[in-house]
Amino acid sequence: MSSYDYYGVSMVILSALLIIMTATNAFMEGRVKQANIRMIYAPIPKFEIYLSKIISTYILGTLAFSSILIIGQYFFYINYGGTNLPYILLIVNMLVLFGSCFGTMMCCLLGDEEKASSISQLPVLLFSAFGGIFFSVYGLGKMVAAISCLSPVRWIMECAFRIIYDNDFALLLPVTFSLLGASIVCIVICQLTFKPEEFTC
Template sequence: MNFLKIVKYDFINILHNPALIISNTILPVVLIAVLGFVTQNNFGKEPLSAYDYQSVNMLIFSVSLIVAITTSNSFMEEKVIRGNMRIAYAPVSKMEMVLSKIVSSYIFVSICYGMLIPFCQYILGVNMGGNRCLWFALLLNAFSFFECCFGAMFCCIFRSEEQANSIMQIPLFIFIFLGGVLVSIHRLGKIVNEISYISPVKWIVRCSYQIIYDNDLHLLLSIIISLAILSLICLLICGLRFKPEEYI
């Protein structure tokens, strides 16, 4: 019961941050609209328009970058730190404290992107796979949970929101670059293309297009399992590095 109360408290703190709400809802739509308009002359209308392409890529890009930052904010934003004092002395384990930040962030971003996918498909009219958009949503949810764990891990390692965010962005942008959501990585040669498969973003991009355009789900389960393993590794590091007294 104490754990659920902490999750509720952390979730409400996130809702009180307009920047996080905007960055997880309005910002992806703006990116889709702007980049879709700028690149529309490079695409036809069938089977893949500029808005179709940018919708998938920008949703993945947003999850890749913004979700981890959302979690680090829920851990160490100034207002949250003041409230952590009560939690630190509550009868809960240190892992429950870590998990409450991760779970509350995950619930928040799941709601945000759970609304964005049908919004893109039914309001903006872009191709999210039709009925297969549920599988795409499942994939993004698994990726979101990994990003929440990844953001929490950096907070536990560096114990400073500013330092965690600044250093965390280095691997995140490497993942994004190798994932090909901003540039077509295959144009950089075979070696770079092979290296790109170390990026979880690359897995998500490849699986997303297979789901949406080929009705092919054969990568979905293996990627979800891989993301779950990476999430567990992040949680293990959190457990080893987290000290509640350093967050108050």
């Protein structure tokens, strides 16, 4: 594995996680909130408001990252698995879904876009650092390597590299369903905590 291929995969995973910031901006950025006061008075259930932001962010992220992966593999010769590219696309798109749901959930919990963006970045950076996004953690000793097992990013990276280099799909379903389950949990929390008045004020 070259460093070119390693960072080609790891930076896409990090970028997909940072869709959280796009979700918070789409949901509660100042200019967006001012334009959405009409939603409070519209005769629609509150879940349609936050789901519309999740879906729009997810569609944008899916189109963007699918394009990046396809262009990266066929024009810049980054190894995204060759014929296994659809599976890497699946993992990244599930990560985008989770990021969209997580960012929206943080807005619902905190009621403020700036706080949501700032606080959301901390676990992303910690999980990314211990997950091996920036460098391999195995050179830092057994204790750090053991801690990295707690990072969900580590398992996403492991799953992607196993598919690309070993043709091993053992982690694909666990990772996919874990991200889907985490996304559903975020949506449930949104439903319990979302207050439409905070969406516009």
